[in-house]
Amino acid sequence: MDSGRNVNAYGTDGRIHQLEYAMKAASLGTTTIGVKVDTGVVVVSEKKIVTGLQIPESVKKHHLVYEHCGFAFSGLSGDARTIISKARDNAINHKFIYNEKIPVEGVAQFLSSIALNFSSDNSANKIFSRPFGISILVPGYDAEPRLFSLDASGSYRDYKAKAIGSAAEAVTTELENTYNKEKSIEETICSTLLLLKSVMKDPINKYNCEVMVCRKEGVELLDTERIEEYLNK
Incomplete structure (x- = not known):
């Protein structure tokens, strides 16, 4: 079988091409930025x-994933x-x-384990028959803030700040x-929105971006009105 199509075989150049294709697909997605302070x-x-007709x-x-993650x-x-459905069930x-x-x-470890199951012969252990085509950020708060990044290879790492897309x-x-790392949450939201704005092709507004904040108290997904307030600062 052509090693470029086989998810279980290394090519003659020592690479798993299907895995590289999946990572390429993830890299073509819109930008996401995580910053830990x-x-x-x-x-x-x-x-x-x-389209303007899209909600x-x-x-x-x-x-x-859970109240803290x-x-x-x-x-x-x-x-x-x-x-995300699998991650919630596991939590x-x-x-x-x-x-x-x-x-x-x-959570990062669990996502890593299911990322590697695409080559499993046991259909109960895998959710796709190929590597998944996304890169993931896992932010949260245990005893301290945490930020992990994971790609289709199943490898995850701990970061101070990370961009994907x-x-x-x-x-x-x-x-x-x-x-x-000494910036406040509010300062970090403003500076990260400015950074995202600088790399977006379309003008940024409250509808084409999202903001999530993970504090000791839990995870907050900001609504469009709150996002607009930060964009106007």
Whole structure:
């Protein structure tokens, strides 16, 4: 079988091409930026509104996994819906079994495990027959703020700040030069929205972006009116 089509085989160049195709698909998605500061985590994402007839609220880049942990993505939204459902079920099961909230890193570990199941022969263990086509940010708050990033390879890492999507490279360069963990949540929201604005092709407004904030008190998904207030500051 052609190694470029086989999800279980390395090519002659030592690469799994289907995995690389999936990571490429994720990199073509709209930009998502996560920034961790001393008091929490801010995540800002661009939403692609393809027509004025589309209801903006029908596009969601940010989701709750549990009250202390969120999920944001870039890439194929159909894949994201399935994966977030699995993550929520796992978080609920963890609470039921251990009588505690699942650690934020535990969510990242679970997502990593299902990312690698595409090659499993057991259909019960896999949700896709191919690598999933999204990159993921997992922000949350345990004893302290946490921010993990995960890609289709199943590898996850802990970050101070992370960008995924089509403008990830440009955003990462800017974050490396400007990151400051002592900023307030409000300052971080404003600066991250400005950064997203600088890489968006369309003018930013309250309908084509999303903001999520993870504090000790829990995760908050800002509504459009709150987003507009920050855009006007």
